Amino acid sequence: MKKILALLLALVLVLTLAACGNGGPDDDGDLTFAIVTKSAGNPFMERMASGFEAASERMGISAVVQHPSLITAEAQIEVINALIAQEVDGIAVAANDAEALATVLQSARDAGIAVVTLDSDTAGSQMFVNQAGVREVAQVLVDSVYDMTGGSGQFAVLSATALATNQNAWIAAMGEIIDEDTRYAGLEWVATVFGDDEWQASTDETSSLLASFPDLEVIVAPTTVGILAAAQYVQLVGSDVLVAGLGLPSEMVDVVGPDLPTPYMYLWNPVELGEVAAYALYAFVNGDTTGAAGESFVSQGGVTFNVIPAAPDLGIVNTQIIVGLPFRFDGDNIEEWAEVF
Amino acid sequence: MKAHLRKLVSRREFSLLLVLVAVGAIVQWQNPAFLTMGQIDSILRNYSFMIMLATGMLMVLLLGGIDISVGSTLALSGMASALLMRDGIITSGLTAYLFSVAVGAVCGLLVGLVIAKGKVLPIIASLGFMYVFRGMTFFISDNQWVGTRFLVPEYLDFSRGSTLGISNLVWIVLAVYILVFIVLRWTKLGRQIYAVGSNPEAALVSGIRIDRIKLIVYTFNGALAGLAGAMFVGSFASAMNNSAMGMELDIIAACVIGGVSLGGGQGSVPGVLLGGLLIAVLARSLSLMGIDQFWQQALLGSVILLAVISNVIMTRHAARRSLERREI
Numbered sequence: 001m002k003k004i005l006a007l008l009l010a011l012v013l014v015l016t017l018a019a020c021g022n023g024g025p026d027d028d029g030d031l032t033f034a035i036v037t038k039s040a041g042n043p044f045m046e047r048m049a050s051g052f053e054a055a056s057e058r059m060g061i062s063a064v065v066q067h068p069s070l071i072t073a074e075a076q077i078e079v080i081n082a083l084i085a086q087e088v089d090g091i092a093v094a095a096n097d098a099e100a101l102a103t104v105l106q107s108a109r110d111a112g113i114a115v116v117t118l119d120s121d122t123a124g125s126q127m128f129v130n131q132a133g134v135r136e137v138a139q140v141l142v143d144s145v146y147d148m149t150g151g152s153g154q155f156a157v158l159s160a161t162a163l164a165t166n167q168n169a170w171i172a173a174m175g176e177i178i179d180e181d182t183r184y185a186g187l188e189w190v191a192t193v194f195g196d197d198e199w200q201a202s203t204d205e206t207s208s209l210l211a212s213f214p215d216l217e218v219i220v221a222p223t224t225v226g227i228l229a230a231a232q233y234v235q236l237v238g239s240d241v242l243v244a245g246l247g248l249p250s251e252m253v254d255v256v257g258p259d260l261p262t263p264y265m266y267l268w269n270p271v272e273l274g275e276v277a278a279y280a281l282y283a284f285v286n287g288d289t290t291g292a293a294g295e296s297f298v299s300q301g302g303v304t305f306n307v308i309p310a311a312p313d314l315g316i317v318n319t320q321i322i323v324g325l326p327f328r329f330d331g332d333n334i335e336e337w338a339e340v341f
Numbered sequence: 342m343k344a345h346l347r348k349l350v351s352r353r354e355f356s357l358l359l360v361l362v363a364v365g366a367i368v369q370w371q372n373p374a375f376l377t378m379g380q381i382d383s384i385l386r387n388y389s390f391m392i393m394l395a396t397g398m399l400m401v402l403l404l405g406g407i408d409i410s411v412g413s414t415l416a417l418s419g420m421a422s423a424l425l426m427r428d429g430i431i432t433s434g435l436t437a438y439l440f441s442v443a444v445g446a447v448c449g450l451l452v453g454l455v456i457a458k459g460k461v462l463p464i465i466a467s468l469g470f471m472y473v474f475r476g477m478t479f480f481i482s483d484n485q486w487v488g489t490r491f492l493v494p495e496y497l498d499f500s501r502g503s504t505l506g507i508s509n510l511v512w513i514v515l516a517v518y519i520l521v522f523i524v525l526r527w528t529k530l531g532r533q534i535y536a537v538g539s540n541p542e543a544a545l546v547s548g549i550r551i552d553r554i555k556l557i558v559y560t561f562n563g564a565l566a567g568l569a570g571a572m573f574v575g576s577f578a579s580a581m582n583n584s585a586m587g588m589e590l591d592i593i594a595a596c597v598i599g600g601v602s603l604g605g606g607q608g609s610v611p612g613v614l615l616g617g618l619l620i621a622v623l624a625r626s627l628s629l630m631g632i633d634q635f636w637q638q639a640l641l642g643s644v645i646l647l648a649v650i651s652n653v654i655m656t657r658h659a660a661r662r663s664l665e666r667r668e669i
Contacts, residue, residue, distance in 0.1 A: 198586075204628055205628050211380055212372055251488050253489075338490075
């Protein structure tokens with residue numbers, strides 16, 4: 001009885017494998033692109049993959065979506081090895097590690113597969129599809145302040161830790177933008193404080209800002225914990241200071257909207273990020289770009305992308321293209337996006 | 342009358358009070374926005390968790406133990422109750438609080454069992470549980486936050502609301518302080534805690550069931566962490582899995598500043614209250630005075646060291662004085 005059962009199980013296994021084999025990409029000239037996300041069960045990654053899938057299909061390319069079971073580089077290496085064996089034509093990966101994927105991505109490229117990174121970069125890729133450039137993020141932050149103060153008035157920055165590279169880059173770029181354009185001459189930057197991405201510290205800093213600067217009009221927090229803590233505190237004490245910055249829609253949904261502490265905020269759109277990664281892979285396969293800085297190409301979505309140099313101090317080791325402006329969330333769309341990520 | 346006054350002045354709590362007043366005066370001079378009702382209430386509510394947990398830690402330290410798992414217990418119990426609210430199982434604010442307290446009590450009981458029955462060193466046992474409870478927080482929440490919209494409105498209203506112009510959270514802390522003060526001062530349990538901490542052998546010989554006292558104290562400490570978990574989630578209107586990371590260090594610092602001996606048997610409720618207040622006021626005032634981020638922690642640490650050193654000197658001085666008096 002046991003033997004029969006074992007035989008049956010073995011048979012089922014063989015049939016399943018055979019079925020998988022049938023479903024895999026073949027070499028009849030059609031293209032297949034694959035996306036490797038950071039892990040399963042992450043709503044942001046799911047949306048990114050769905051954008052990738054949709055854009056691939058619009059170009060007549062079949063798409064394979066792979067969510068590793070664990071959020072580790074090892075799990076991604078396994079998945080990528082399997083994709084190399086399947087002879088896909090392009091791989092987009094949101095790297096779980098800045099170094100560990102280099103070897104496997106190199107063997108993918110040796111096998112003639114185009115490789116781009118998105119969301120987070122890693123060595124070994126041909127290009128990084130950057131969700132939003134430093135300058136672009138800083139610009140929307142400055143414009144939020146300009147708009148919320150009504151063109152002139154006091155504002156303060158509530159950041160994460162004093163050593164956070166991306167936040168510091170955005171804050172420095174905000175300073176440059178304000179200095180360069182006389183339009184922003186009426187804005188008075190009274191303080192930059194650090195809430196360490198902690199509730200208590202961010203609340204402390206918000207409270208101190210409100211107490212120290214009675215004429216403060218806007219707090220801008222380019223960090224998801226900071227913006228939420230500030231908005232919650234402002235709402236709690238009934239202050240009319242407005243809070244701008246970068247936040248997660250699902251967390252911010254109760255404080256974003258007209259007559260709420262945060263009239264609107266920004267973050268990147270994961271769907272668009274996935275789409276652009278698919279277009280970038282196509283540009284490589286089609287020979288539209290080699291990924292060298294200074295090149296530019298028109299994507300299948302009809303947008304021109306300029307390839308710009310790497311920025312190692314921001315963790316970007318490859319040349320990059322910038323997807324676009326950060327995405328704006330306000331009272332009209334926040335409910336819908338809160339369901340997404 | 343004069344003798345009373347001298348006794349009062351020589352007490353550690355009095356010198357702490359002086360330091361607190363001095364710090365307050367300096368901050369007020371630097372930034373007049375400090376001494377306002379709103380600012381003080383805001384400091385108290387933002388540090389209510391730490392100040393309250395210092396009473397539980399006081400009892401643990403009195404026993405000669407230590408518990409560095411309370412930050413993780415806080416996060417786990419707050420998250421557990423937030424998840425049940427999200428899934429519609431907990432629908433009232435009171436249930437949310439009670440459930441969180443219960444989870445915390447179970448956590449504390451586990452720590453106490455390993456320490457009392459397993460004879461594991463308190464720092465090792467609670468270090469282990471610090472990681473276990475934090476890991477469980479990430480696990481049960483699936484690494485997600487629980488946002489405001491998922492929490493019961495009644496629970497949020499209570500946690501963020503105030504009564505007679507003072508935050509409800511501050512009232513809770515006050516009630517806990519009164520309770521612990523009464524227990525330590527006027528109950529048999531309180532005297533037994535001091536007895537176990539100052540001389541375990543003598544306590545054992547005199548028939549005190551040390552294991553039972555340990556279990557009670559660690560469970561109570563865990564339950565307080567659970568209460569703080571419900572307060573934390575309610576106050577910030579979100580449950581995050583990394584909340585209160587490292588808070589145990591602030592709590593222990595508050596106790597040490599307040600004159601609690603890490604060796605056990607020494608420490609008082611008013612001292613701990615003042616220690617907690619000093620840390621809270623310092624943390625807020627450094628940012629109110631616009632002191633550079635990089636300096637804030639170093640300054641905070643220096644104040645802790647100063648307080649402890651002055652405490653050691655004063656204790657020695659007092660001990661010598663009482664010895665001198667005895668010789669005469």
